[in-house]
Amino acid sequence: LPAWAPHPRLDPALIPAVQSAVNSITVSHRQAPTSGEIFDNPDAAFARLQDYAFVMGFAVVKTAGSITTGWVRYACIHHGQRRNYRDLQDIQLHNPDQELDGRPLRQRRTKTQAKECKWAVSVSYNLIQPGSPDRQWVLVVPIQDNNHIHTHEMVPNPFTYLIHQYRHKEFMEARSQAAIHREAGLSYNQSTQLLHRQGLEISRNGFYNTQRSSATQFLTTDDRICNLLEVLDKAGFH
DSSP states (O other), X not given: OOOOOOOTTSOGGGHHHHHHHHXXXXXXXXXXXXXXXXXXXXXXXXXXXXXXXXXXXXXXXXXXXXXXXXXXXXXXXXXSOOOOHHHHHHHHHHOTTOEETTEEGGGOOOOTTOOOOOOXXXXXXXXXXXXXXXXXXXXEOOOOSTTSSOSSOOOSOGGGSGGGGGGOHHHHHHHHHHHHHHHTTOOHHHHHHHHHHTTOOOOHHHHHTSOOOGGGGGOOHHHHHHHHHHHHHHTTOO
């Protein structure tokens, strides 16, 4: 197996984090998936495919099937047809309640990931052998011709995809700390100052996307002060 090499356009500052994440992936999962691989369940297959996708620079999503149907299809996150979003934006500007595909435009999420990528694989719940009652989940990989290949470049930084960000230790630590800061009632700017002291950072969206504990709504002022003091202590303020 060739040694992993960073994408030529990957920010040098991110190479150690990506390298660390790649090293944590089982060696066999760094190789391209092949037909006949066996899994205990679809989730195990999904994890294996996602490992490979991270190494290559894309992400995988489930697009069809279920355990009950005995078949699950996985595709590149950039699957799907593109739309003329400029026209849609013009329509929405003048009549946001107009329906498209049975749904008001204001309720539709723009599929910015769609690039008509054709890479896809599937797992099927098959008999181990004819006449046997035992079954197993088996991977099926189509021949990689023009109908089953990526239609886009691999991204230099796989952490770009939200589904891969849990592999970034610093990101997860920053997210964890930011969640504590929110529970303590700190603002985004106050949180970033504390994170900076620990060599961490988080985006504004990342900060506000952290989930506040449902219990924090019942915290008293004294409780919040105690939380704040604990946060400051961890950040090195004495």
